[in-house]
Amino acid sequence: MTKHHVKMTVNGEDRDILVEPRELLIHTLRDQLDLKGPHVGCETSHCGACTVDLDGKSVKACTMFTVQAAGKDITTIEGLGNPDALHVLQESFREHHGLQCGYCTPGMITRAHRLLQENPNPTEEDVRFGLSGNLCRCTGYQNIVKSVLAAASELNAAKEAAQ
Amino acid sequence: MKDEVTRDERVANLKGMGCARKRVEDARFTQGKGNYIDDINLPGMLHGDFVRSPYAHARVKSINIDAAMALPGVVAVLTAKDLEPLSLHWMPTLAGDKQMVLADGKVLFQGQEVAFVVAKDRYIAADAVELVEVEYEELPVIVDPFKSLQSDVVLREDLEPGADGAHGPRKHPNHIFLWEVGDKSATEAVLDEADVVAEEMVYYHRTHPCPLEPCGSVASMDKVNGKLTLYGTFQAPHVVRTVASLLSGIEEHNIRVVSPDIGGGFGNKVGVYPGYVCSIVASIVTGVPVKWIEDRMDNLMSTAFARDYHMHGKISATKEGKITGLWCHTTADHGAFDACADPTKYPAGFMSICTGSYDIPVAYLGVDGVYTNKAPGGVAYRCSFRVTEAAYFIERMIEVLAIELNMDAAELRRINFIKKEQFPYNSALGWEYDSGDYHTAWDKALEAVDYKGLRAEQTERLEAFKRGETRKLMGIGLTFFTEIVGAGPVKNCDILGMGMFDSCEIRIHPTGSAIARLGTISQGQGHATTFAQILASEIGIPADSITIEEGDTDTAPYGLGTYGSRSTPVAGAATALAGRKIRAKAQMIAAYLLEVHDDDVEFDVDRFVVKGAPERFKTMKEIAYASYNQAIPGVEPGLEAVSYYDPPNMTYPFGAYICVMDVDVDTGTADIRQFYALDDCGTRINPMVIEGQVHGGLTEALAIAMGQEIAYDEMGNHKTSTLMDFFIPTAWETPHYTTDHTVTPSPHHPIGAKGVGESPNVGGVPAFSNAVHDAFRPFGLRQSHMPHDHWRIWKIANGLGLHD
Ligand code: FES
Ligand code: FES
Numbered sequence: 031m032t033k034h035h036v037k038m039t040v041n042g043e044d045r046d047i048l049v050e051p052r053e054l055l056i057h058t059l060r061d062q063l064d065l066k067g068p069h070v071g072c073e074t075s076h077c078g079a080c081t082v083d084l085d086g087k088s089v090k091a092c093t094m095f096t097v098q099a100a101g102k103d104i105t106t107i108e109g110l111g112n113p114d115a116l117h118v119l120q121e122s123f124r125e126h127h128g129l130q131c132g133y134c135t136p137g138m139i140t141r142a143h144r145l146l147q148e149n150p151n152p153t154e155e156d157v158r159f160g161l162s163g164n165l166c167r168c169t170g171y172q173n174i175v176k177s178v179l180a181a182a183s184e185l186n187a188a189k190e191a192a193q
Numbered sequence: 194m195k196d197e198v199t200r201d202e203r204v205a206n207l208k209g210m211g212c213a214r215k216r217v218e219d220a221r222f223t224q225g226k227g228n229y230i231d232d233i234n235l236p237g238m239l240h241g242d243f244v245r246s247p248y249a250h251a252r253v254k255s256i257n258i259d260a261a262m263a264l265p266g267v268v269a270v271l272t273a274k275d276l277e278p279l280s281l282h283w284m285p286t287l288a289g290d291k292q293m294v295l296a297d298g299k300v301l302f303q304g305q306e307v308a309f310v311v312a313k314d315r316y317i318a319a320d321a322v323e324l325v326e327v328e329y330e331e332l333p334v335i336v337d338p339f340k341s342l343q344s345d346v347v348l349r350e351d352l353e354p355g356a357d358g359a360h361g362p363r364k365h366p367n368h369i370f371l372w373e374v375g376d377k378s379a380t381e382a383v384l385d386e387a388d389v390v391a392e393e394m395v396y397y398h399r400t401h402p403c404p405l406e407p408c409g410s411v412a413s414m415d416k417v418n419g420k421l422t423l424y425g426t427f428q429a430p431h432v433v434r435t436v437a438s439l440l441s442g443i444e445e446h447n448i449r450v451v452s453p454d455i456g457g458g459f460g461n462k463v464g465v466y467p468g469y470v471c472s473i474v475a476s477i478v479t480g481v482p483v484k485w486i487e488d489r490m491d492n493l494m495s496t497a498f499a500r501d502y503h504m505h506g507k508i509s510a511t512k513e514g515k516i517t518g519l520w521c522h523t524t525a526d527h528g529a530f531d532a533c534a535d536p537t538k539y540p541a542g543f544m545s546i547c548t549g550s551y552d553i554p555v556a557y558l559g560v561d562g563v564y565t566n567k568a569p570g571g572v573a574y575r576c577s578f579r580v581t582e583a584a585y586f587i588e589r590m591i592e593v594l595a596i597e598l599n600m601d602a603a604e605l606r607r608i609n610f611i612k613k614e615q616f617p618y619n620s621a622l623g624w625e626y627d628s629g630d631y632h633t634a635w636d637k638a639l640e641a642v643d644y645k646g647l648r649a650e651q652t653e654r655l656e657a658f659k660r661g662e663t664r665k666l667m668g669i670g671l672t673f674f675t676e677i678v679g680a681g682p683v684k685n686c687d688i689l690g691m692g693m694f695d696s697c698e699i700r701i702h703p704t705g706s707a708i709a710r711l712g713t714i715s716q717g718q719g720h721a722t723t724f725a726q727i728l729a730s731e732i733g734i735p736a737d738s739i740t741i742e743e744g745d746t747d748t749a750p751y752g753l754g755t756y757g758s759r760s761t762p763v764a765g766a767a768t769a770l771a772g773r774k775i776r777a778k779a780q781m782i783a784a785y786l787l788e789v790h791d792d793d794v795e796f797d798v799d800r801f802v803v804k805g806a807p808e809r810f811k812t813m814k815e816i817a818y819a820s821y822n823q824a825i826p827g828v829e830p831g832l833e834a835v836s837y838y839d840p841p842n843m844t845y846p847f848g849a850y851i852c853v854m855d856v857d858v859d860t861g862t863a864d865i866r867q868f869y870a871l872d873d874c875g876t877r878i879n880p881m882v883i884e885g886q887v888h889g890g891l892t893e894a895l896a897i898a899m900g901q902e903i904a905y906d907e908m909g910n911h912k913t914s915t916l917m918d919f920f921i922p923t924a925w926e927t928p929h930y931t932t933d934h935t936v937t938p939s940p941h942h943p944i945g946a947k948g949v950g951e952s953p954n955v956g957g958v959p960a961f962s963n964a965v966h967d968a969f970r971p972f973g974l975r976q977s978h979m980p981h982d983h984w985r986i987w988k989i990a991n992g993l994g995l996h997d
Contacts, residue, residue, distance in 0.1 A: 052316065066232040067225020069456070071405045072489040076916035079405060107225035116224070124219040127885045131717025132222025133405045133456030139223060162923040165916070167405045167457045168717045170888030171924040 041109030078164030249909020289359025304494030387509030406456025429754025542578025670964025679762025705814030712752010731772030861987030894957025
């Protein structure tokens with residue numbers, strides 16, 4: 031099958047990759063770019079384990095062709111924080127036990143990150159609704175919701191302090 | 194030496210048992226640096242994918258692989274014919290049956306593995322799967338276990354019709370076993386004479402553990418050194434190594450099995466699947482590593498269903514409500530092969546815990562296992578071997594009996610509980626319950642939710658409903674469950690002949706930090722966090738200075754793995770006991786260093802002190818160093834220990850759950866407005882982790898009770914093979930839970946812990962289900978089968994005339 035060059039920005043870096051037109055974005059990220067944070071849980075858009083941020087929207091990378099991502103700006107969990115500077119959500123999930131097996135976690139945090147951009151002051155209901163595209167089999171969500179709400183307050187406090 | 198740090202500070206510094214230590218696993222998981230099976234890529238690795246049967250029952254007339262082999266990038270296509278010379282076209286199941294690895298002449302369920310395609314990448318493999326031409330001849334399909342036992346259609350032609358199965362005589366070609374416990378005639382005599390008998394058919398539907406990460410493996414045969422490395426989603430890596438050795442003929446020391454991070458297991462990853470076997474064979478054939486990863490559809494259709502028990506029950510009582518006997522006959526649908534993952538002597542697992550938390554003088558249980566044209570499995574989906582079936586059964590029977598007696602179900606439970614002073618309690622079906630205080634837990638739970646107030650509100654609501662002021666009924670779901678976990682004593686528990694002990698090996702490093710390796714494997718339970726806490730308390734080295742390692746059979750001591758809530762009861766005990774061996778040696782070293790007799794020093798938090806002279810001490814750090822740099826007469830250098838723990842008994846966690854819901858009779862929706870869960874898991878190691886386990890287990894229970902099912906049509910077509918059809922609750926549908934606890938330690942466990950991971954699933958399912966039933970009790974509902982999705986609830990309301 032003919033391959034195509036696709037240019038996109040991934041976690042702040044410009045990438046130029048060669049893919050078959052049918053290659054799914056999740057496989058390009060995981061297998062070509064070695065970004066193993068996003069996971070595959072269903073390949074049918076239901077579980078959200080593969081969630082990435084694409085031009086400011088949460089996108090399920092299992093149901094998008096890489097060629098459709100040409101020219102886009104993508105952030106995966108690997109781009110949210112690093113060991114020296116964790117994202118507030120990464121800290122908060124640990125602090126509030128928002129994960130168990132960790133399989134949903136990268137997608138969940140990436141989604142939560144976008145949710146807090148869309149709505150910096152969410153209620154518990156907002157968080158539950160806003161995360162409803164991401165399944166978790168382990169935690170029962172209660173501590174995930176707690177983690178996200180705590181991160182929201184922390185981010186807001188930091189914003190206020192900065193002003 | 195003057196100590197600046199207070200004792201309390203030293204205790205806190207250990208982060209030992211009882212503290213809500215944050216998890217050490219989380220750093221990598223929150224940064225996307227976990228290492229799950231599909232993250233493992235080896236040089237030159239090929240990808241395998243299955244051709245699966247579209248039919249539930251058919252003869253395989255021919256398989257043509259030419260077109261598939263002609264596709265560039267395809268390396269091999271394996272069929273049963275290729276596996277036969279290696280005797281790998283069939284494999285033994287954990288239940289003493291055997292299972293086709295690849296279709297051998299016929300297929301017995303939709304989605305069954307027919308051929309294994311190996312190609313350069315997963316896309317080519319998927320293309321090639323489409324190119325394999327299989328000619329089938331359809332056969333009559335049986336999806337109903339009751340019909341199966343009447344049918345002339347023989348499903349398992351490979352079995353000698355009249356011959357015994359692994360668990361005794363078979364009464365029909367489609368029959369697997371009859372397992373009986375208790376005293377049938379005495380129970381029937383009691384039922385005949387009883388004041389009151391409640392009889393009901395309780396069906397616990399077929400469902401699936403469905404962890405977020407599906408199953409998979411990467412096999413790598415190193416032909417130069419004759420070594421096979423097998424990575425995979427294994428809840429029991431050592432058992433897999435032994436099975437792989439027995440099947441392949443490769444000596445066990447030449448096989449290394451590694452369970453990397455596992456994205457949830459819940460029983461799905463206990464069994465041995467054709468994918469694992471095929472990846473091994475393919476790697477041996479091709480000489481390069483081969484990866485097999487199932488997709489969600491494969492997962493829901495072929496690996497490890499759970500439940501599917503038709504439980505016919507009779508329970509008798511006096512007029513006052515004292516239970517006098519329990520009778521149960523279960524028809525168990527095992528699908529095409531008996532691939533239950535139960536200890537060998539228990540073909541229906543621990544279903545015989547079905548007398549529950551009640552003092553029932555006489556009981557009988559019979560279980561008939563039956564073949565049908567459905568996927569094999571019968572795994573313990575977040576429960577200890579059919580305990581959730583047992584708990585659901587008895588908790589439904591209690592409710593039905595309460596209706597029969599016109600009694601409050603909470604009171605009926607209370608007057609029948611096993612009393613605190615009766616422990617250890619010998620149940621009518623042969624178990625010795627270790628400890629419990631049910632009345633205290635029950636009273637605490639009822640008070641916490643204001644049970645009386647709830648009932649009053651429910652009555653008011655009912656009146657309002659009858660007056661036409663509301664269309665919502667209120668349901669109060671009660672459950673009191675007793676689990677049996679921690680399998681188990683080697684004298685009666687084994688898997689494929691391996692006794693169900695577990696193990697821990699500890700090495701203390703010279704600078705006073707440590708590594709401990711266990712025979713278990715975490716799938717999200719947080720073992721690296723909690724086992725270090727057990728050790729910290731036992732050996733006085735901070736949990737933060739202890740690495741816990743599991744899952745690599747080359748380094749970990751042999752163990753039976755993680756399922757059935759056995760890690761804490763069994764491996765946790767091994768950990769404590771290995772720690773005590775360390776401590777015993779440390780005591781000798783401390784005494785030598787302090788120039789006193791061994792008996793004159795005692796352990797205190799993180800050190801040994803001279804009795805009566807606490808200012809004279811040696812810390813564990815100092816002792817560790819001394820063990821490596823001092824020649825101590827009569828004491829070997831180093832500080833290491835290993836313990837293999839054979840539990841003397843199971844442990845019996847229990848709990849009281851109460852669910853309150855508003856059920857809309859017109860839409861069939863159930864709004865869960867309160868859920869209270871009290872768990873008693875004995876000694877609590879990490880309350881944060883326990884609470885997390887309870888939340889997660891309750892949500893799996895919610896799924897099962899309220900919507901999740903594996904359904905087939907009459908043709909054996911699998912109707913729920915994607916997450917579109919197979920219900921998994923989102924954050925939106927999941928209620929907020931209130932957790933609580935009492936603490937009744939296990940008397941026979943070294944630290945008194947009982948295990949908790951599965952309790953919420955075992956107790957949660959009847960709590961949700963009983964709430965639905967309770968809402969309709971005033972209108973005469975006795976029993977309606979799960980899952981209680983909106984459609985089924987609507988049908989209940991409709992059937993009771995509430996839409997007229
Ligand atoms: S893998 Fe993309 S949504 Fe499940
Ligand atoms: S932590 Fe396991 S799926 Fe969410």
